[in-house]
Amino acid sequence: MARNRYVRKLKELRQNVVDMGALTRQSVEDVLTALETSDTALAERVIANDDEIDKFDRKIESQCMTLLALEQPMAKDLRVIATSLKMITDLERIGDFVVDIAEEVVAMGKPIRIPVSATKFDELVADVKSMVADSIETYAGGDIQKARSFEARDDRIDFLYKNIVENMVNALAQGKCSTETVSDVASLLYIIRYLERIADHAVNIGNRVCYMEEGDRRYLK
Amino acid sequence: MAAKRSEMVPMGLLWGAGIATLVILIVILAYILSKGLPLISWHFLTTNPGVRGQTGTGIYSTILATVAVTGVALLVAAPLSVGGAIYLNEYTRENLLRKVIRQAAEILAGIPSIIIGLFGFLFFVIYLLPYTGGWSVLSGGLTLAFMVLPISLRISEEALKAVPGELREGSLGLGATKWQSITTVVLPTALPGIVTGLILGMGRAIGETAAILLTAGGALGVIHSLRDPACPMTLYLYNILTEYNDTTTAYGTAAVLIIAILAVTFVTDWLMNSYTKKLKGL
Amino acid sequence: MNNAIEISVKDLNLWFGKFQALKNISIDIPKNRVTALIGPSGCGKSTFIKTLDRMNDLVDNVKITGEVVYQGRNILNSDTDVVELRKQIGMVFQKPNPFPKSIFDNVAYGPRVHGVRKKANLNEVVERSLKAAALWEEVKDRLNESALRLSGGQQQRLCIARLLAVEPEILLMDEPASALDPIATSKIEDLIYELKKDYTIVIVTHNMQQAARVSSNTAFFYLGELVEYASTIDLFERPRDKRTEDYVTGKFG
Numbered sequence: 001m002a003r004n005r006y007v008r009k010l011k012e013l014r015q016n017v018v019d020m021g022a023l024t025r026q027s028v029e030d031v032l033t034a035l036e037t038s039d040t041a042l043a044e045r046v047i048a049n050d051d052e053i054d055k056f057d058r059k060i061e062s063q064c065m066t067l068l069a070l071e072q073p074m075a076k077d078l079r080v081i082a083t084s085l086k087m088i089t090d091l092e093r094i095g096d097f098v099v100d101i102a103e104e105v106v107a108m109g110k111p112i113r114i115p116v117s118a119t120k121f122d123e124l125v126a127d128v129k130s131m132v133a134d135s136i137e138t139y140a141g142g143d144i145q146k147a148r149s150f151e152a153r154d155d156r157i158d159f160l161y162k163n164i165v166e167n168m169v170n171a172l173a174q175g176k177c178s179t180e181t182v183s184d185v186a187s188l189l190y191i192i193r194y195l196e197r198i199a200d201h202a203v204n205i206g207n208r209v210c211y212m213e214e215g216d217r218r219y220l221k
Numbered sequence: 222m223a224a225k226r227s228e229m230v231p232m233g234l235l236w237g238a239g240i241a242t243l244v245i246l247i248v249i250l251a252y253i254l255s256k257g258l259p260l261i262s263w264h265f266l267t268t269n270p271g272v273r274g275q276t277g278t279g280i281y282s283t284i285l286a287t288v289a290v291t292g293v294a295l296l297v298a299a300p301l302s303v304g305g306a307i308y309l310n311e312y313t314r315e316n317l318l319r320k321v322i323r324q325a326a327e328i329l330a331g332i333p334s335i336i337i338g339l340f341g342f343l344f345f346v347i348y349l350l351p352y353t354g355g356w357s358v359l360s361g362g363l364t365l366a367f368m369v370l371p372i373s374l375r376i377s378e379e380a381l382k383a384v385p386g387e388l389r390e391g392s393l394g395l396g397a398t399k400w401q402s403i404t405t406v407v408l409p410t411a412l413p414g415i416v417t418g419l420i421l422g423m424g425r426a427i428g429e430t431a432a433i434l435l436t437a438g439g440a441l442g443v444i445h446s447l448r449d450p451a452c453p454m455t456l457y458l459y460n461i462l463t464e465y466n467d468t469t470t471a472y473g474t475a476a477v478l479i480i481a482i483l484a485v486t487f488v489t490d491w492l493m494n495s496y497t498k499k500l501k502g503l
Numbered sequence: 504m505n506n507a508i509e510i511s512v513k514d515l516n517l518w519f520g521k522f523q524a525l526k527n528i529s530i531d532i533p534k535n536r537v538t539a540l541i542g543p544s545g546c547g548k549s550t551f552i553k554t555l556d557r558m559n560d561l562v563d564n565v566k567i568t569g570e571v572v573y574q575g576r577n578i579l580n581s582d583t584d585v586v587e588l589r590k591q592i593g594m595v596f597q598k599p600n601p602f603p604k605s606i607f608d609n610v611a612y613g614p615r616v617h618g619v620r621k622k623a624n625l626n627e628v629v630e631r632s633l634k635a636a637a638l639w640e641e642v643k644d645r646l647n648e649s650a651l652r653l654s655g656g657q658q659q660r661l662c663i664a665r666l667l668a669v670e671p672e673i674l675l676m677d678e679p680a681s682a683l684d685p686i687a688t689s690k691i692e693d694l695i696y697e698l699k700k701d702y703t704i705v706i707v708t709h710n711m712q713q714a715a716r717v718s719s720n721t722a723f724f725y726l727g728e729l730v731e732y733a734s735t736i737d738l739f740e741r742p743r744d745k746r747t748e749d750y751v752t753g754k755f756g
Contacts, residue, residue: 003753072712074739074751215741314563387600390558391662395613395669396590405616410603500603501651 006071010080013063014140017084020056021136024091027053027098028132028198032125034102035191038111043102053095057088076212083212087139090201090208094132097194097201104187112184120167121192124160127153128195128202135205144213147206154203161196165189250479256468257476265473270441270457280474282443286358286451287427287481289444290437293362294426298369299419306377306415311403323375330371337367338432346436354448356438361451364436365429369422376421380414381407410500413493420489424482430455454478509534509673509703510555515569517550517559524550526727528569532673537695537704539718539735541711543750546724548707552675555705556592557585573673590617593666597678599658601650601665606642609650609661613669628668636664637694656687660694667698674698676706680713692717711751715739723747 027046034042064085067073073081114121131153138147168185171177177185211219268279309319341364345353353359384407392402408415438450439460452460458474461467510532517525525547532538540548553559555571557578570577578588590613602609610629611619619625629646633639638660642653650661659679666674676695680688695704695717708714714721715735722732723746731738731747742748749755 002755006753074711074715074753075742075748077752078740385600387596387598388602390561390594390596391600391602391665392612392616393561394556394558394589394594394596395616395665396586397612397616398586401616405612406602499649501649 006067009063009067009071010073010077013060013067013084014080016056016060016063017087018136018140020053020060020088020091021139023049023053023056024094024098025132025136027095028129031098031101031105032129034105035112035125038105038108040106040109043105046102047099047106050095050099053092057092060084060088076215079212079215083139083208086208087205090204091136094198094201097198100194101191104191108184108187112188113181114184114188120160120164124157124164124192124195127157127160128199131157131199131202135202135209138206138209139212144210147210150203150206154199157196157199161192164192253472253475253479257472257474257479260469260473261476266477269443278470280454280457280470280477282441283452283454283457283474284477285444286437287453287455287478289358289447289451290361290365290433290453291423291426293358293447294365294369295419295423297363297366298373298422301366302370302373302418302422303377303415305374306381307403307408310378310381311399311407323378326371326374329367330375333431334368334429335431335435337364338435340364341367341432342435354446354450356436356440356450357448358437358444358451359447361433361437361453362447364432365426368429368432369419369426372425373415373418373422376418377411377415380411380418383414384410413497416489416493420485423485427478427482427485428455430459434459506536507534508532509573511570511572513570513572515551515554515571516567517547517554518566519562520564524727525554528729530722530729530732532703532705533720534703535699535701536720537699537706537718539714539721540705540707540724541709541714541721541750542724542730543755544709547727548722548724549677551724552677552705552707553594554579555673555675556589556594557583558594560585590669591671592673592675593669593671594675594677595659595662595666595679598682599655599662601653601658601661603649603651605647606650606653606661607646610664610668613665617669629664632664632668633661635667635698636660637690637697638664654687656683656690659683659687659691663691663694663698671702673703673705676704678707678709681709688713711739723750725750 027049030042031046033039034046064081067081071077131150134146135150138144168189172182172185207219207221211217265279266284267281269282270280271278305322309322313319341360345360345363346355346357349360353363388406388410389402392406393399397405433453433456437453437456439452439456440450441452441457442449444451454474454477458471458478461474462471508531512528512530512532515525515528516523528547528551540552542548550559554567555573555578559565559567567579569579571579573588573592576583602612604612607629610632611625614625614628619628630639630643633642638657641657642648642661650658653661659682663674663679679695680691683691692713695706698704706714706718718735720732721735721738723730723738723742723744725746731742731744733743738747739751742751
């Protein structure tokens, strides 16, 4: 096959994106673990690791620009590069939201007391974790069938989010919270907002991967 | 940079070989012109040769005869050779017929002139007597045409072949017919080559003696028609040298012949060069 | 691709002796668009384009079956007036081939062989054609100079002007810029873009980026077959056939 060097470079690019994805996914898992166990040390580490994610972002962007400038990529190659370029932005934003969550964990400094049904919150956390994992996996060459269900899953996450917000606001309004839990509720409202945004970015990633694989611009909204 | 020692010997030999050609030409020209030029004068060129053996006369009628015979040869050979070349190159494919015709031309070019003269004698002088007038300019010219034809056919064909196919494609692509393409693009481009071929043929005709000997007649009078017998310069040269040992007139005639050929060659070269330069836009 | 069709090719097959150069080609060339033909060397694209103006007639031992329908008639029929056809379908070649004549005489050649004699008319045609070919400004003061003095890019534009002077409907271009430097190439590409408003253009190119730049439809030829034919953006962004994908990404050829 011709263009061996070029093919290798493309493979390198994809691997880098996969690695960045793995790093991001790990960060998401870590911060949610930190939240659960109120592990501020872990949260600090997560914050520090964001540098790695940002480094990847810059490195991959540079790789993409070089390939575009020098190799005149076409067809699938072009779609891979374009998708990678956009996807790292989504990953990087996920990374930033993870940092935001970590900062809340550090600020709270102690286990949170959730004034509403814990199951909904756990469900939200689980859903977001799996969305992030799945979206990164579809890029790595998995099954874009999974990606097709992202919209529905995101709707579910939005529903959970609104539901939890409503419940917490009600609890506040009805005075069911003590002064300590109020500040926790405030933090929590921020945290689930970040989670919901993380899910949105995961959906973006899924859509872009569908475009990358099939070339249909309808996936790009 | 000086050539290596081992290179210098072959280089020297080759240079010598090239120079030798030049030297030979110069020697011949110098010898003849030195002897013959003094003889050339207006009188020489415009007076007729006297009664055989008489010296101190001119070569006027022989000049006329040379022009006439060469003219006939060219007039016959040119359309045949150029037309034939056009037909072969533009209208036929590279097949057996073309190869045969080419081979025939080559063989014809190689036949000794005396034999062609013999044929001319038998065919034009004897057989076609009523039409050619027997020994005549016509018989001589037609015979010479046989000698001009193969040369100019071959060269014209090469000249036409040298015209790049893209020019034909270009003109046909604009909707020209084949004939239009040939007359407006191919021929003008091949013209220098074709004219060169004709000039080379003409050179042969001017200088031909053996065939003329057997067909033109050798009469010294000024010709009034193509059916009159004639004595071109080459034949005259031969005659006065062998019959009358008149070396002086011989040199004079030779000198005129050489100058004529040189002049024609240079002028044609110059003309064709300017034409080619104009074509190429240089 | 739902505008008028200029040329409709159906089941075109072509043999050079025993070698089949074109296999069952069927394609519709749209009017007033630029259609590019791409493919590796020897894939048949040049042979195909030459069939459209019957230039393959000049080659020995050619056998052609199928239909090429233009203006309602199959131009492959033996009763086609080829001279007239070539007035309407003109070709520009890879290597510019100006006649060794003046610039004026080059452009006026076409009209002259078709009977235009009056100087005023010829002047007008020459000026108009040179302007349309974006060459007028550069040569208007030296129309009597030999065409061979022009640069490669100018000569190619001259050849285009020469074509335009006979007012064809269709311009066929066989790798028109491959002998030119990048600047001359861009000028030719700009010219093609301008010309497509008034003419239907079919361009053969081995330069994919050029095809991508100038054409609205692209056909990929491979080993004598028409592998894929789509709008240019579709063919280059999401080709359907693997062979096309491999070719446009440079993985072969």
